[in-house]
Amino acid sequence: xxxxxxxxxxxxxxxxxxxPLVAPGDARAGIVHLGLGAFHRAHQAVxxxxxxxxxxxxxxxxxxxxxxxxxxxxxxxQDGLFTVSTLSGEGAHTKVCGAITATRHLPTDxxxxxxxxxxxxxxxxxxxxxxxxxRLDPVDGxxxxxxxxxxxLAGTAAPLTIPGLxxxxxxxxxxxxxxxxxxxxxxxxGNGKRLRGMVFQALALSNADExxxxxxxxxxxxxxxxxxxxxxxxxxETYRRVTDSLGVEDxxxxxxxxxIQWVLQDxxxxxxxxxxxxxxxxxxxxxxxxxxxxxxxxxxxSTLAYLGALAGRRTIAETLAMPGMAALMRRFIAEDxxxxxxxxxxxxxxxxxxxxxxxxANPAIAHRTLQIAMDGSQKLPQRILRxxxxxxxxxxxxxxxxxxxxxWIRFAAGxxxxxxxxxxxxPYAPAIRAALASANGSPEDAVxxxxxxxxxxxxxxADDGELRDLVAGWLGELARHGAADLVKGLS
Ligand code: CS2
Numbered sequence: 001x002x003x004x005x006x007x008x009x010x011x012x013x014x015x016x017x018x019x020p021l022v023a024p025g026d027a028r029a030g031i032v033h034l035g036l037g038a039f040h041r042a043h044q045a046v047x048x049x050x051x052x053x054x055x056x057x058x059x060x061x062x063x064x065x066x067x068x069x070x071x072x073x074x075x076x077x078q079d080g081l082f083t084v085s086t087l088s089g090e091g092a093h094t095k096v097c098g099a100i101t102a103t104r105h106l107p108t109d110x111x112x113x114x115x116x117x118x119x120x121x122x123x124x125x126x127x128x129x130x131x132x133x134x135r136l137d138p139v140d141g142x143x144x145x146x147x148x149x150x151x152x153l154a155g156t157a158a159p160l161t162i163p164g165l166x167x168x169x170x171x172x173x174x175x176x177x178x179x180x181x182x183x184x185x186x187x188x189x190g191n192g193k194r195l196r197g198m199v200f201q202a203l204a205l206s207n208a209d210e211x212x213x214x215x216x217x218x219x220x221x222x223x224x225x226x227x228x229x230x231x232x233x234x235x236x237e238t239y240r241r242v243t244d245s246l247g248v249e250d251x252x253x254x255x256x257x258x259x260i261q262w263v264l265q266d267x268x269x270x271x272x273x274x275x276x277x278x279x280x281x282x283x284x285x286x287x288x289x290x291x292x293x294x295x296x297x298x299x300x301x302s303t304l305a306y307l308g309a310l311a312g313r314r315t316i317a318e319t320l321a322m323p324g325m326a327a328l329m330r331r332f333i334a335e336d337x338x339x340x341x342x343x344x345x346x347x348x349x350x351x352x353x354x355x356x357x358x359x360x361a362n363p364a365i366a367h368r369t370l371q372i373a374m375d376g377s378q379k380l381p382q383r384i385l386r387x388x389x390x391x392x393x394x395x396x397x398x399x400x401x402x403x404x405x406x407x408w409i410r411f412a413a414g415x416x417x418x419x420x421x422x423x424x425x426x427p428y429a430p431a432i433r434a435a436l437a438s439a440n441g442s443p444e445d446a447v448x449x450x451x452x453x454x455x456x457x458x459x460x461x462a463d464d465g466e467l468r469d470l471v472a473g474w475l476g477e478l479a480r481h482g483a484a485d486l487v488k489g490l491s
Contacts, residue, residue, distance in 0.1 A: 020097060029116075030057065033062070045061060057273055080100035118169055173220070183225060190290075224286040230365055294386075296353055300353070309370055446475060
């Protein structure tokens, strides 16, 4: 029997308690989101639907895909509806989310999206576009503006990049004199300040006049946020689970863990949904939350991803189950990460770390090591290198931070411990592979070559001989023993 496609026509047939809190047409658009990925659907969209259900408001989301068209069509054909399956050892709970009111595709509709962001009915723009889409040099934060971006900023080419789209849209917005908040929801330290810096560098290269730039400076807010929810890439099982449980076909389905957290700097000149009513934390200072999450959860995540991939483990949960691994991650948190952190009031880093390890061990979440291992050059600076820099400035020897870097280097070399080839999915893959190819095969030479990548390693680390020796020592140990035996031997 043909399965009904999820959409407004299927809502009446859904099992009790699985329908959307906000139905199509209940709310007009008030938010434009850039980045129609799985994380947005399982995080900001869930919070926004709950906020509208709790406190009303026209905060429907127009979700914009910057590249791929598939989800735009899939969710657009479902009246913006999609499902989130919350997975834990107790089972799965699948529920329809109704926060998205429309989907748009940037490459085919740049002018329409500029006009949408300029529309005063839109009070908030949120973004989950990944670190690399910001086009900022990871070390000095400068905007990497190639000829295409310069043409976008000059207004002689359609804005297809995030910097180009934001600059053109805010120039158009300035003409309406309607304030707005532009909210980064990416895993980046100081993500609001970083996004603002990117936008103003782009505006400086645009044809915007001083008055326009002055208006944007005074009326566009860039609040910081810390976002958290483990959302693995959807698999055939994701879609099958929806059909089996709800009796509908959902091509926008996502899986997620039960845990969810959103901490936002409360700076929204055009208003916002009542996200606090949905459980979000609104504060003046996001930094303690962001540091805690990026350096503890994401730092351990990346370390597990590289050690696990080298050892041939497919998921984070399988990696954490390796003999000695949980104990080693507890040491990493206690010895290297916690000393440099100023956690939120009343929060213990070690206790938070225990909760993170429990989340990583969730047997229902098949979070692939290779998915997290992607874009290491963009992730390591804020997840691992900041921890190392803090410890080195205290004169400490962050041995396990150094192991994490060594595992990344060995992963980047492209061969797992059993000889299996490892792809390097990273914007700097050519430079990383060239650096490794230039080394003479010794760990010391490989470390010196990779530490020479200024896009990744700041000078204070690149020139740190003791640190390089630490990393080279681990690289040699990984080569001799393999990740699994090395970790087991450390316990
Ligand atoms: C992961 C993050 O893919 C990755 O790099 O570390 O997406 C992680 O799952 C989230 O930050 C959890 O909040």
